[in-house]
Amino acid sequence: MNAQDNTRHALSRSVRRALDMCLLCAASAFIGASAFAQEPVVDSAHSQHQSVTPAPVTPAEMEDSMQMPAVDNRPNEEPEPVLDPSEAMDPDMDMGQEPESEEPTQAAPSAEMDMESMDGGSAPDKSSPPPAMDMGSMETDRPPSGARDPDAYAEGYEYTGMPGMETSDQIAFGYVLFDELEYLSGNDGDGFAWNMQANYGDDRNKLWFRTQGLKVPGELDPTSSAEVLWWRPYSPFWGTQLGIRQDIGPDARTYLAAGIEGLSPYRFKVEATGYLGDDARASARFKASYDILLSNRLILTPSAEANLYSKSDDARGLGAGLGNLEGGLRLRYEMHRKFAPYVGYVWEHAFSGTAQRRRAEDAPTNEHRFVVGIRVWL
Numbered sequence: 170m171n172a173q174d175n176t177r178h179a180l181s182r183s184v185r186r187a188l189d190m191c192l193l194c195a196a197s198a199f200i201g202a203s204a205f206a207q208e209p210v211v212d213s214a215h216s217q218h219q220s221v222t223p224a225p226v227t228p229a230e231m232e233d234s235m236q237m238p239a240v241d242n243r244p245n246e247e248p249e250p251v252l253d254p255s256e257a258m259d260p261d262m263d264m265g266q267e268p269e270s271e272e273p274t275q276a277a278p279s280a281e282m283d284m285e286s287m288d289g290g291s292a293p294d295k296s297s298p299p300p301a302m303d304m305g306s307m308e309t310d311r312p313p314s315g316a317r318d319p320d321a322y323a324e325g326y327e328y329t330g331m332p333g334m335e336t337s338d339q340i341a342f343g344y345v346l347f348d349e350l351e352y353l354s355g356n357d358g359d360g361f362a363w364n365m366q367a368n369y370g371d372d373r374n375k376l377w378f379r380t381q382g383l384k385v386p387g388e389l390d391p392t393s394s395a396e397v398l399w400w401r402p403y404s405p406f407w408g409t410q411l412g413i414r415q416d417i418g419p420d421a422r423t424y425l426a427a428g429i430e431g432l433s434p435y436r437f438k439v440e441a442t443g444y445l446g447d448d449a450r451a452s453a454r455f456k457a458s459y460d461i462l463l464s465n466r467l468i469l470t471p472s473a474e475a476n477l478y479s480k481s482d483d484a485r486g487l488g489a490g491l492g493n494l495e496g497g498l499r500l501r502y503e504m505h506r507k508f509a510p511y512v513g514y515v516w517e518h519a520f521s522g523t524a525q526r527r528r529a530e531d532a533p534t535n536e537h538r539f540v541v542g543i544r545v546w547l
Contacts, residue, residue: 350543368400382417414442429441437457476493483526486530496516497514499512510544518535
């Protein structure tokens with residue numbers, strides 16, 4: 170029992186000591202706070218060297234500072250400028266003293282304007298239309314006096330085609346091409362052949378001349394002829410031709426010629442011409458060629474030609490129908506764009522009535538020719 174009593178007394182003494190220490194600390198804190206509240210304000214002469222202690226904030230002031238500021242709905246009022254804290258703070262001001270309030274800003278005038286003060290005290294009538302502009306002086310079909318004629322050139326000058334000032338479609342150009350000028354050797358003997366064309370004019374009208382033929386010993390090919398044509402374009406790559414054709418050789422005939430020539434898709438050069446003679450004899454000639462560029466200078470040119478006749482011509486050894494079909498293959502080397510030697514091979518076959526007449530004369534219906542020639546254009 171004595172041990173239990175001693176333990177209780179020891180605990181009681183420890184509790185009393187703890188309570189005494191708590192009361193002592195509370196009293197010390199209260200005395201320090203009272204002394205801090207009664208400390209005098211620092212003089213302004215020493216404010217730059219000593220820190221300024223703010224006054225304690227009361228619960229009422231804290232509640233006022235937490236309230237939301239009232240929204241000012243006054244129109245046309247400029248917002249108050251925001252000042253820098255360093256500029257707004259007065260170092261001589263007592264932090265415990267509230268700053269003096271500025272004079273209240275005068276309210277902006279109302280957005281509603283007094284319309285009676287304008288235009289003599291009466292507002293304009295929006296329902297009435299605006300006054301019409303007088304257009305009488307502007308509505309006229311005649312130019313003002315002294316105005317120059319808009320359809321005439323300056324000081325009466327008119328375009329006269331001044332030399333050296335023409336556009337490209339107004340300039341006339343000339344062109345001469347010997348497409349085939351060759352020596353040949355075949356089963357019908359040696360000889361020579363030609364195919365030449367020339368034209369002169371502008372881009373709208375050209376005078377066109379072309380001729381072709383073949384001569385072997387003792388015989389002139391019945392397809393030899395010369396033509397004079399008028400050329401007119403009807404598309405960027407095609408043109409029409411109208412003129413006359415004159416056969417070359419014995420028993421020659423004259424024909425009215427009409428046809429087209431141009432560059433087809435895939436760059437095939439095409440000529441198709443129809444002919445009408447004086448005795449209603451009609452014929453047609455079709456030619457086509459294509460340049461295959463093996464290099465910039467070495468060019469292989471396959472060509473084809475066909476002649477058709479509506480009536481037989483015994484004097485020239487031609488029968489009705491498809492007269493002949495000719496195919497050629499020429500390889501040229503362009504030493505210059507205007508000059509190119511070539512070699513080639515030509516095959517020709519006669520058909521229908523023309524073939525029968527050749528057999529009757531004991532002449533071959535098939536001809537094979539090796540050719541050597543030059544291609545020149547001026």
